[in-house]
Amino acid sequence: MIKKLLFAGIMAFSATMVAQTTEESTVTGKKGFYFKAGGSYFFQTVATEFPTVNGHEAKEEVYNSDGTELLSSKSITGSFGEGFRTNLGVGYRFTERLAFEMGIHYYIGNSRKMASYTNLEDGNTQVAPGVFVPTVITFQSKGQIKALDLSPSLVLNLGETKGFEPYTKVGVIVPVYGFLEIKTDATKSTTSGTKLADVYKRDVVKPNPTVGFMAALGTSYKLSGKLSLYGEVEYRNFTVHGKTKETKDYVVNGQDRLSTLPYSEIHTNYVNHLDTNSNNPETNSTGYNTNNAKDELSSYVGISGVGLTFGIRYDL
Template structure:
């Protein structure tokens, strides 16, 4: 009985405190820039039929091999945010951000000579990926109180990418299959478009008043989401510096990512009729991670 009375009293006090909370409805706007470091590294997907491996060959023999892992969570972000405070403690925000990740090596082979292994040529190449994206970031904000001009807060929300892609650049010294010239320098750029996705974010921050309406702020933010490929298109393809994209087939230029390949898929590995080069090729879908911890600094203007 005493326990129940205590709980009722505690609830009554809490409601009274909430009722006495000073009203502080207001709009505010923020502009800031961020740098994120990756927090979780996973194995990259297959790139152009090449496994996510870093391999080194000497004299036609494999001397080292390691998995290529990483996250596209490392990079720079700029953004603007509109916020509304319902009272001294609670508010909501909507951010619009542009993000550009650091370049990440996704697959690489280094060899001192070109040779054939298990029916496939082994040659020098390197594939590097980069993600750029615009996103919306709605969040719920809890203001923790003000002291000596500083006001701390926490927030949780979601990240909704609205536009962006993964660009994969591959440079190779590849065999031609004839005696002269024996090799050709190949440069290609592929753009992978994603399926719709959603991510999670959480942040701790503080602001410091410079004037009646102007403050500086800093936030430590964690975010995590994955990007699921939808299509891939080759937008650049050169050989020895000369544009050779027109000579590529539709299957070589365009890819549709699927969750499953079967006998009806346009893929030579599963279709008994082989690959129809006049149509986009079907490949298994792949995922890349964008997981990072970042610091944001900027200015805040309160109405």
């Protein structure tokens, strides 16, 4: 059924192209290379539950002052598909209708809250020789994605009318560089409210290779013989699975304490499953080695969104 619909769509589009006529000089003049530059803002389309952060689920929870009673809880959902993108592109127009385009994009997503806990029970802490008091932790983690990607695509131009030339574009998204940065601010205090420590932690998650899909509907408007403005509405859809995580900063009361953490608390390898051979204290308590990277279950984040793009195009 899908193949029949696709074939029918291609035939209908071909018939439309044949039905439209253009002067030969115009057709010849529209062949060749062109360059594009512009900017985009994307809005998230699909909200999913964020992955765990340092072993804590993507939730917003509030406990009573001593951390023994849960007062409220809700899941945190969202996507990293909202943010700004800078675009460069080069294309080659084979005919008046058909072109190939290679886009180069740098995306900076908006910071999104991934976890928030208030008065989470943290056991007893020694505050003086032989003196232990119950403590709680309040923290919030936020994540932000930065990525560089390529987007090879086919462009179907629909014909120029009074300077406007609408087009459609479909292609794939190939990330070449990027990371998810997670920043956590935490406060450790006694159940009576005395602050013991302020903690800041910054983790960087690097992804596995992936490929996404994009489609756009746009139009250009000719300003001169070679210079045009263009605008697009673009939909993109892809997810990213984590490969590794590394703690880059760990600061306690303003002091760098990264060197005090074991190797396994700084480095993480993401895997598809955990078993008794994994370097994880929950599944392999006797064989867990703090001198090696810790194994944790892989999760994914969505970067799907709909964006508005505006820019200029120069035809050679």
